[in-house]
Amino acid sequence: MADSDSKLEDRAEEDDAANDLEFANEDDAALAPSETAAYSDAVLYSSDWTVETVISQLKNNNIEMNPRFQRRDAWPPRGKGRFIESVILGFPIPQIVLAEKKGARGQFIVLDGKQRLLSLLQFTGNAEGPKNGFRLSGLEVRTDLSGKTFNQLEKDPDRRSDLNAFFNNTIRTVVIRNWPDTNFLHVVFLRLNTGSVKLSPQELRQAMVPGDFTDFIDDTAIASGHIQKLLGRTTPDPRMRDVELLVRYLAFRRFLPTYTGRMKEFLDRTCQSLNADWGKEEASVNEDIAQFDAAVDALIAIFGQANLARKPGSRSFNRAIFDALIFFAADGAIRKAMTDSPQAVLELYAASVADPGFTEAVESDTAGIPHTHDRLSFWGNKLKGALGLNFNVPALEDREDEGVRIAFAGLN
Structure with missing residues (x-):
């Protein structure tokens, strides 16, 4: 094997050994009996x-x-x-x-x-x-x-x-x-991967939901220095957690009112929708990714790379906390106000992760609608007060035919 190849492989091994980043666990809401009725037909x-x-x-x-x-x-x-x-x-x-x-x-x-x-x-x-x-x-x-x-x-x-x-x-x-639907395969996939190495459902999603957007987001994650910095890596993440974070960000940013409380299904539908409309959506998705990159830069500048989206004393990256941070920091006006007052943001964050309501929303049933709303709403409202800005935050809405959903029509 060539020396250059050996060095590349050694670097990849070092990344895997040194990077002890672990995502906090997240479980979707249980499926209704009507949704599992066809499982026995597989x-x-x-x-x-x-x-x-x-x-x-x-x-x-x-x-x-x-x-x-x-x-x-x-x-x-x-x-x-x-x-x-x-x-x-x-x-x-x-x-x-x-x-x-x-x-x-x-x-x-x-x-x-x-x-x-x-x-x-x-x-x-x-x-x-x-x-x-x-x-x-x-x-x-x-x-x-x-x-x-x-x-x-x-x-x-x-x-x-x-x-x-x-x-x-x-x-x-x-x-x-x-097999009846993608939920079935997600259940099988996650049951298989219950060992010490937690695989990302994004690995399965890449195969189940192919298309132009799916290829684009994979290429984007591989080339993104921002996402690698966020995850503490110098190489693409072998578990595709980098891709999942980007898809998750786009899903909340673009499709939050359609969220039903099942994250895996939500991300599947996001990929399906953007694949189907890629010709119309490509430019705006690229702009959203640019805002993501700017937000990551700002958040790292404020919190430090080792502390971003982590509770005090923990090295575990919490996706639920990151949901709230990136949701608002991806807006240019809010981001500028945050970077202009970093100490106020740090103090607000310290108070938030000490608050039982916010803590429950980022640690328990994080995929459920109530806690998804709670962490976005909590951080957004507190941020408004700390920064002296006026912008919209997500709110719960009881829809007659669909039950409780998250209402949101944009920050401005």
């Missing part, structure tokens, strides 16, 4: 696919593993090497879970196992990017294979048995067909 079956079969499916693009995901590779080279070693040794491999695409029989999106699949694709030289065709490293048992590439093993007659073992090992593969 068909789930499992079979043992050989590694050779899995690679063939990947090469034929039947399992979606597009270059956009490959740019967010989360595993370091040593982790990939140990995984390949396990395959060659015939160790059991954790299952992968696939969902068949609607209207595309035999084509799948990945709910669980992306990093394992990507490692297989890269090792055999069928991927893109600097890790394609990587050399084996980090081996603990088959140290005789250290530094070897797939191409070298393939050309060495003495390694034929190792290649046979590699291709013939099996991976338990669970396939979901006839």
Whole structure:
């Protein structure tokens, strides 16, 4: 591997090791029985696919593993090497879970196992990017294979048995067909990812809701120094939390009155809407992103990068707190007033995170309508008083046919 590639991989590993940023947990409101009635109609079956079969499916693009995901590779080279070693040794491999695409029989999106699949694709030289065709490293048992590439093993007659073992090992593969809606896949996705590494639902959303906006927001997050600074990174976030923050910001800024209390569904609909109307919305979305960048600069200047959207003494980035901060700081007049009076903003923030009402709104049922309204309204009203400005804040509204919703027609 070239020295420059090694340095890039080392830097990515350092980012992952040094960046202990964790998002505060967030659970959507429970689904109504009518919304889960069709769940029993979904068909789930499992079979043992050989590694050779899995690679063939990947090469034929039947399992979606597009270059956009490959740019967010989360595993370091040593982790990939140990995984390949396990395959060659015939160790059991954790299952992968696939969902068949609607209207595309035999084509799948990945709910669980992306990093394992990507490692297989890269090792055999069928991927893109600097890790394609990587050399084996980090081996603990088959140290005789250290530094070897797939191409070298393939050309060495003495390694034929190792290649046979590699291709013939099996991976338990669970396939979901006839899934009723995206809520079902989100439920499955989150149930699968209950371990120490919390995956972002945005990873699933990128596959479920493709389109011009979805591509745009991924590219924007990858190129954004602002979002990387916000998350304390120097590389794109492998969990796509950078993309999720941008989609979340745009959703609240543009579609808040349509929010029903289910964040994952809200963000899905935001992507669907902007994909459908991208020709009309592209310019205004770019302006919104420019306001986001300016707001992040201002908030970091006021709070400091390590303290932004965190409670005192915590390193945990709280998305619910960030909702309120970015919602108002993205307005130019409010932002200027905040940067002109940073001490007043800091004092207001300290009082807010000590207030039981605000604390509950950013820690408990943060996806629900009441607490979503409460944190936006609380911070907005307090900010008006501290800055001496007059602007609109979101308010609760009881709509006859829809129940309680958040009413908001713009800050001005």
